[in-house]
Amino acid sequence: MPGTWRSWATDADGNGVASPWEPADAITAQGRLMCALADRYDGRVDLALAAYNAGPGAVDAAGGVPAIAETRNYVRAITASTAGFTGA
Known part of the structure; x- marks a missing residue:
């Protein structure tokens, strides 16, 4: 997403x-x-x-995780995988 990159880009490697x-x-x-x-x-x-x-607008409009299958699946998948990285 070019707009997102422009907002958050940083030259972390100092080049x-x-x-x-x-x-x-x-x-x-x-x-x-x-x-x-x-x-x-x-x-x-x-x-x-x-x-x-899904974008903050979608979350704000829904008042929570929006009823978008891709988004719900994404949240579920990432949340489920965190135990492998946190030692939980």
Whole structure:
């Protein structure tokens, strides 16, 4: 998403160019975006993930995770996989 990249891009690797194709830049931008979404939704990971997938407008309009199959499946899949990364 070019607009999203323009909003969150960062030159994390210090080469003078913020590029979505450079892992350091892309991972840092993704982290900044997800932190902002988590803040917007008071730490609700499900809503932050839904907003990442469907957009904050869709989450706000639905008052929660929107009834979009792709979004619900995305939230479910990511949430289910977190145990493997957190040791939970």
